[in-house]
Amino acid sequence: MKEQVTDISKVLQDMTTEMRLMRETIGLQYAEIAKLNRNIESLNRQIRKKDEENARLKERLSKYEKPKKNSGNSSTPPSKESMKDEIVRRTKTLRKPSGKKPGGQEGHDGHKLSCSSMPNEIVYDAPKYCTNCGESLADAERVLDYVTQVISIPELKPVVKEIRHYVMICKSCGERIRTAPRRKSNDVIYDASVKSLVVYLSVVQFLPYGRIASFLREVFGVAPSEGSLVNWVREAKRNAQPAIEKIKEYVMSSSVVGFDESGCYCNKRLDWAWIAQTVYYTLLFRADGRSSKVLTDKLGDSLERMTAVTDRHSAYFALHFLNHQVCLAHLLRELQYMSELNTKQNWSGKITDLFREAIHERNTNPSTVIPKTSWTERLDSLLKINVSSLGKKFETVKKGLIKCRDYIFNFLEDPLIPSDNNGSERGIRKLKIKLKNSCTFRSDLGADAFLELHSIVETAKKHNQTPFNAIQALFGA
Incomplete structure (x- = not known):
């Protein structure tokens, strides 16, 4: 049988009490959830700060892990190089080895000082006594053995030249004549x-x-x-x-x-x-x-x-300007840094070889007009390669080459144009x-x-x- 409700007021009172307790529980849970959310947001902010700090530290540390920029692989002037980089620069060259032994090559004409035909002074060097018997060699036969010449700097001392200026008096008019106006400054000059x-x-x-x-x-x-x-x-x-x-x-x-x-x-x-x-x-x-x-x-x-x-x-x-030629020496140094930055890629090496081949072609044929179209097409094919996976530095170099592509091989078509700007830098x-x-x-x-x-x-x-x-x-x- 179903249970009969006899006291409605008591039931409503009990339900009111339960609802009040539930509201209190819900309020406490809401406060706890809000507190947890605030803690989570605070932790997220701390994590973001740590991530930013970690990124900055990684960037600062990257310069110690990546190859240093110096005058050999960038436009950094030698005066701003470290001592270690300067030592490497003075003992290492970007030139490729020729396979020849160092020093003068076979068939090279030697050079030495030549004797003067009119020496300022002649000194006679002859022994005075015989080292075998001790006899005087004053009256002995003298035979010229060989000749040497010694070059020395004369004694350095000033030569004082005194000039005595005279005034000539004309007999006809009595005018006093000088060779030049009299000096008004010091009587001793250099x-x-x-x-x-x-x-x-x-x-x-x-x-x-x-x-x-x-x-x-x-x-x-x-x-x-x-x-x-x-x-x-x-x-x-x-x-x-x-x-x-x-x-x-x-x-x-x-x-x-x-x-x-x-x-x-x-x-x-x-x-x-x-x-x-x-x-x-x-x-x-x-x-x-x-x-x-x-x-x-x-x-x-x-x-x-x-x-x-x-x-x-x-x-x-x-x-x-009527035309332009960018310095290939600058580009080669920049490409050298890219090769040192990532030794596993060969993109920068291929462009380097292309530039060096063009320079060699001009040096081999110094007065020939060489069309640049084929060279520019070879460069374009290398610039179409996607280098985004290699990093931002490679993308920057690629964009720079695209920007100046029309001014890279102009030296091939005009023998008067050099391939570099080394003359101005020197x-x-x-x-x-x-x-x-x-x-x-x-x-x-x-x-x-x-x-x-x-x-x-x-x-x-x-x-x-x-x-x-x-x-x-x-x-x-």
């Missing part, structure tokens, strides 16, 4: 030979003024002040202005010009030194930046008639040596003087003239 040597030591040997003054004092016994040295360099700069203008004209009229730029510390700031050079002329100048506007202001519309040989600095590609490298010795230029005039005189020196070398003779010509010596 001539062009001393000035030329100072400029040579400063511009060609990159010595600071203090070391030049010390050298002159200790070796020659002359002691000009450092202020005099500065004045002589400035005098050479003034005398060089017509030649600098002529060099600029020749560079502007040239069909193939190599460009490069480098930092130049001057008067407590960072300026930029630029070089524009051809086979026969070199022009260096200073600017406050490295934008394309610098070349536009300096060389004007002549840029539109030039084939520029440069690295891949963006400023060069913003200019309207020309501007001397500035870095000067800064390494002197740390900085203390004035704008000093920096401009070095760059302009260095232009004279480099141009003279390209015309088979010695730098010292070129500097002497500036002083009329």
Whole structure:
């Protein structure tokens, strides 16, 4: 039989109590769940922070696991290399071994000093006594055995030349006549030979003024002040202005010009030194930046008639050159780093072999016009390969090659275009040596003087003239 409910109020009361207890239980469970959710969110935030920190640490550690960038596999200058990398650079070369033994090869013409036909002094070397019996050899027969010549530097001491200036009095009119106006400065002066040597030591040997003054004092016994040295360099700069203008004209009229730029510390700031050079002329100048506007202001519309040989600095590609050739030496160093970064892949090695083969083809046929179409097609086939699995660095290199593909093999079609920009880099490298010795230029005039005189020196070398003779010509010596 079914149970009969006799007291409805009691049943409702019991149900109300149970519902209240259930609400309390649900409330406690909800609070616990909210607390757990907050703890979970906090843990998730901590995990995300740990993941981010782990990624940063992995990135920092990656530079110790990946090959270092140096001047052999990147555009890192030698001055910023570590000691270990410098040792490797000085003892290792990127050139492939030829299989030949080191040293002079068979059939190579030897070289030695030749005897002078007119020696300044002759010394007779003959024994005076017989080592066998002790007899005097004063009256003995003398037979020439052999001849040697010894080269020595003459005694270095200044030659003081006194010039006595006379005034001639004309008998007819009584006028007092001089050969030249009387000097108003010191009666003792230095001539062009001393000035030329100072400029040579400063511009060609990159010595600071203090070391030049010390050298002159200790070796020659002359002691000009450092202020005099500065004045002589400035005098050479003034005398060089017509030649600098002529060099600029020749560079502007040239069909193939190599460009490069480098930092130049001057008067407590960072300026930029630029070089524009051809086979026969070199022009260096200073600017406050490295934008394309610098070349536009300096060389004007002549840029539109030039084939520029440069690295891949963006400023060069913003200019309207007639044609362009990117430096393959830069690309080969970058590809060398890719090969060191991942030794299991051969993509970078194939492109390296292609570039080296093209350079060898030009070197083998220096005056032949070689169509670049087939070479560009071979490069395109390599650039179509998917390198995303090799990492972002490989994708970056690939994009860079695609961007400049039209400017890689132009040197094959024009024998006048070099495959690299090494000439410009060598020309501007001397500035870095000067800064390494002197740390900085203390004035704008000093920096401009070095760059302009260095232009004279480099141009003279390209015309088979010695730098010292070129500097002497500036002083009329």
